[in-house]
Amino acid sequence: MTELVARSLSVRLGRNQALAGIDLALAPGRLTVVVGPNGAGKSTLLRALAGLLAPSSGSVLLSGVPVGRLRAAERARSVAYLPQNGQVAWPLPVAEVVALGRLPHGEAPGALPPEGREAVAAALAAVGLRGFEDRPATELSGGERARVLLARALATRAPAILADEPIAALDPRHELVVLDVLKAQARAGALVVAIMHNLTLAARFADEVVLLDRGRLRAHAPPAEVFTEARLAESFGIAAHVAREEGGLLVVADRPLPEP
């Protein structure tokens, strides 16, 4: 069972204390949504959890092992990381970009074994890109490209998926498609973490919410405990309505509060 644990995790980026003393335990089978205002440290947290950024103090343990100590291929097989605003530099066909997700398994994109081919096809279908296989990845819309990169992460079939704003560029239908995919991955046993700014969708899809603010962990709890009007005012500086609806919690941002 894959678990990710941050212990007293602090990260400095240049002169900035991006994260300070984060204690967090993430379990498999859960979709955890990370929220917080711009600059709160969300991307920094995800990169540290993925082993891509060394803590300045404290540690990140992947199933008990410091994540920075894993070999790159082993780490990439264990943790699929989707960066924020991912770009595609080369005009490779979409299927080959997604096949790059098989590299940590030692499978070359041009010569995938049956399992690799199946993983690529399933990932493309999951994000609604069947039929895009031969299109150059540099000739796609922003939302299509974002889904290609998510498919690449899914094709890895890693037990942990860390996605930095996976729905930021997507239309409303594909926001739901992608969140359904991430939820299904969690239901199938994966540890899934996604950064999101859409609090309404976060409240609806998250099993648990991590709220970061100025580099500190303010809350880690189910959506109804995190999304209170008082906390939204304090951390986001917004007046919001929070209501319980049949489909879950409804969070509607109403207006910005004056700067304190």
Ligand SMILES: Nc1ncnc2c1ncn2[C@@H]1O[C@H](COP(=O)(O)OP(=O)(O)OP(=O)(O)O)[C@@H](O)[C@H]1O
């Ligand atoms: N390379 C860097 N050097 C110095 N400071 C940095 C660097 N990258 C980010 N920071 C700072 O670290 C803090 C956390 O940044 P981070 O990208 O983790 O925020 P975030 O919560 O993901 O924000 P956003 O919602 O805007 O994507 C911010 O104050 C940011 O200005």
